[in-house]
Amino acid sequence: MISTQSADKTLNIKGQDFLTLADYSPEVIKGLLKKAAQLKEAHLMGETAPLLQGKVLGMIFEKSSTRTRVSFEAGMLQLGGHALYLNSQDLQLGRGESIADTAKVLSQYVDAIMIRTFSHDKIEELAHHATIPVINGLTDQYHPCQALADLLTIQEMKGTFEGQNLVYVGDGNNVAHSLMIAAAKMGVNITIACPDGYEPDPAILKLSKEFAEQNGAEVKVSHTPEEAVKDADAIYTDVWTSMGQEAENEKRLNDFALYQVNEYLVQYAKKDFVFLHCLPAHRGEEVTAGVIDGSNSAVFQQAGNRLHVQKAILSEIL
Numbered sequence: 001m002i003s004t005q006s007a008d009k010t011l012n013i014k015g016q017d018f019l020t021l022a023d024y025s026p027e028v029i030k031g032l033l034k035k036a037a038q039l040k041e042a043h044l045m046g047e048t049a050p051l052l053q054g055k056v057l058g059m060i061f062e063k064s065s066t067r068t069r070v071s072f073e074a075g076m077l078q079l080g081g082h083a084l085y086l087n088s089q090d091l092q093l094g095r096g097e098s099i100a101d102t103a104k105v106l107s108q109y110v111d112a113i114m115i116r117t118f119s120h121d122k123i124e125e126l127a128h129h130a131t132i133p134v135i136n137g138l139t140d141q142y143h144p145c146q147a148l149a150d151l152l153t154i155q156e157m158k159g160t161f162e163g164q165n166l167v168y169v170g171d172g173n174n175v176a177h178s179l180m181i182a183a184a185k186m187g188v189n190i191t192i193a194c195p196d197g198y199e200p201d202p203a204i205l206k207l208s209k210e211f212a213e214q215n216g217a218e219v220k221v222s223h224t225p226e227e228a229v230k231d232a233d234a235i236y237t238d239v240w241t242s243m244g245q246e247a248e249n250e251k252r253l254n255d256f257a258l259y260q261v262n263e264y265l266v267q268y269a270k271k272d273f274v275f276l277h278c279l280p281a282h283r284g285e286e287v288t289a290g291v292i293d294g295s296n297s298a299v300f301q302q303a304g305n306r307l308h309v310q311k312a313i314l315s316e317i318l
Contacts, residue, residue: 040308115136118140165233170194171194172200176194187217233273239282
């Protein structure tokens with residue numbers, strides 16, 4: 001049975017925001033992964049963990065969602081709390097109420113806010129004015145909850161982070177940003193393989209390289225997919241056109257044509273490589289059905305881990 005004590009005192013993050021993994025030490029990230037593994041095991045054993053009895057999470061969505069909404073809502077329920085779905089168009093926020101006022105009002109009603117939005121500046125402003133923790137469910141710059149689930153999946157599949165080579169093939173987007181930071185913090189070597197002009201944000205790349213140096217890892221960018229995935233322990237990809245980029249779709253399909261994760265490309269990786277994808281996936285575009293539905297794929301385990309890492313975050317900051 002999971003202890004009903006609501007937080008691990010060794011992590012000491014109660015009341016903190018969860019906006020980017022760059023804010024957290026490797027020790028805290030490892031602690032969250034340990035807590036997630038405990039909560040997952042308890043859930044699979046049918047045990048309850050009412051760590052957040054009476055707590056309420058407000059969930060603001062400016063972008064549509066499957067995994068983020070369902071995993072956070074289910075997670076709060078499993079922890080004994082409650083989650084409120086707040087579509088931004090249903091809030092006064094959608095009619096011009098300021099982010100500052102929204103933050104201050106919601107701080108009177110709920111115990112934490114999770115927001116899935118476009119601009120990262122918006123979530124930082126929300127966190128600045130809120131008196132309760134704010135969790136990043138996704139912004140155009142970062143996707144930290146996804147990266148934490150990615151780490152848990154790699155840990156489960158490989159048993160260690162030490163010496164692991166992770167290759168992300170595709171757009172240097174929010175998923176790539178958080179994945180770089182997560183890998184660097186855990187000492188995992190990561191290469192971003194992308195077309196020219198689609199590299200990660202230079203400032204985030206620089207920061208990730210600094211973290212990697214501190215933790216004995218390496219962060220690289222490559223424009224040659226075959227070279228990048230050579231001897232990879234894990235290969236990760238994402239859709240080529242993210243929400244808000246629909247007007248660029250045709251150009252992106254052309255620019256990324258040589259960056260599809262397919263049977264030809266994965267032959268350069270280790271035989272026991274793990275395939276990862278944050279989902280939703282477009283079979284036939286960024287990945288072939290043979291790879292994503294093949295024996296090396298862990299994408300649904302990875303999706304399931306969103307639930308447990310988010311429960312760990314919630315139980316530690318509330």
